Amino acid sequence: MNLTNEMSNKIQICRAIAIIAVVIIHNCPQEYEGIVIRCFVNFAVALFIFLSGYLTKLVNNGIKIFYKKRLLRVFIPYGIWSVLYTMVSGKWDNFVFNFITGQCCDIYYFIIVYIQLTILAPWISRLIQSKYWKLGFLITPIFIAIEYVYTINDNSIVFPFNALFFVVWFIFFYLGMCIRNGNISISLNFKRLCCLFIAGYVIQLIESIIWYVYGNYNMATTQLKFSAILYSVIVSMIAYLWIIKEKNISYNKIINVFIVIGNYSFGIYLTHIVLMGVLNKTVYKFIDIIFPFNIVLIILIEVIGISFMAKFCGKKVCKYLGLM
Template identity: 30%
Template sequence: MRTISENESNKIQVLRGLSIIAVVIIHNLPGGMMQVLWRPFFNFPVGCFLFLSGMLSDAARWKPGKRILKILVPYVIWTFIYVMMSGYNQLHLVPGAFLRHLIQGDTVAVMYYVFVYCELTLLIPLVDKLARSKYRYLGFVISPLEILVMRLLPLVLGYEMNSTVRIVMEVSCLGWFTYFYLGYMIGNELLKVNLPTRTLLLWLVAAVVLQICEGYWYFRMGAGNGGTQTKLSVLLTGTAIILLFYRYMSSKETPTCQVLKRLGDHSFGIFFSHLAVMVILLQIPYFSQIPWPVKAIVTLVLSYCLVAIGRKLLGKSGKLLAF
């Protein structure tokens, strides 16, 4: 893995800050056609997080236990918090619900990421072998193939996967593999992308248009979430954005936005806590009727404050909550 300079490290936090803003916006967007029209502009955060994780990985320094423990402990605690917030009237139902959600990773919309991250962390030695082999480019086929076979074809054919398969699909890393793999190859200097910035921007514009069209088609086909991040067009959009982000990060001439860096420094905690903040905010009369951009800003600011204050009050113990 190549050495990351202090300037690049700060910009990585800027990119995490941008990504956590996109996460909060996504979860405040209304459903239906609003998802189709707006999500293509924000469907990059998970891909960016995984790209950065892959870029900072090295099989020679592989210590999965430390990485996994760092995210697994907050996952367990926040799963319990969200179960308690779900309003179980009978306490004897809580242990069963907690264990079920803990295993399935479905208490709230972000929890699948923990499984995806842990799976990719455990796969680093295999990722490294593939990335250094003559078949290295086959790694970029994994995600499109998974999306095509497991998600797109069932939609076209009107076939619904059984509940067990759907649970596995929700927490599988295969649909996200491209981002991590791309990051690993670039971070370990196994791949260089020299496309001009103008080409990347044209690629991005075309991919966004394609994503809107594909999202509308999903919507017309009756898919519950036309804005989902696991679509073929999202892979194209996300890859273009990530390559532009990498160009920004690796350039010595680009500025570092301190506001975004601060958000990036607190992004781990915001990731876990912002949906809890949203649940509380929705208890306020008429809050649900506020325009979604305002709701997203309020959620982001309060989530940041929660993490920042929690970090100061709890000190090192705050890491248990990802603060």
């Protein structure tokens, strides 16, 4: 399937929604209010990974070119920002370990996961083309089940290590690749999609409240529990069906802003944690900006800042920095 300009714009809008969800997660209220909100936006990382899989054709030839194109695009910015975050924190003693495990900034685990999945893409392609391709969908549930057993036995895998291994996110990348390469065909009407979305949210909310009542807030809010995986799969399918829908977007100022946010999504991901730190030491000391207005402020500053960088430093510099 060849992507049209319209489909590309829709993908950017999906990325915009995903990065806004990421920022919400990192600024979410606590307790029950936080659980309700987290259950709604817990598709964030999964949607990014699904879109990456959907944009990945079968990798049978030109593997070196594929690696060069995909890996350098994220590895160079990752390296630059990891060094910058380490300079700010001063934690050079564990730099090598933190760099390898995506802990120079806590949320960089996603980049390590993306690198793992990109490296494995040729082997994933072989699995998709084999008669055993359906078994690929068992990988994530098996490892989530192992995590449940580990957690129920009063053990815990500290974040970000519980999210660092590619297997827990594999289902989303694999689903995207399977859809892109014709193994799966999805056809659902709007009414059924709405029902699935609501059902997925309610199921996740129920499981989250159960975990919270039993004293495990991390499991209550995590994106890596069975109900959250189910919910994120549903959201990914909704995104896919919207992307391929023949009806064109009704462009207006809001849609155009979302496309810009989507274009800047990787840059926002890389930098919004440091921006939050700056805001905590400056603006928030004088003005109490409550949720969700703080989300609007962060996204607004990010878009203006990246646009400023693109204008005065050039797109080439911004590309190396991962800002666009």
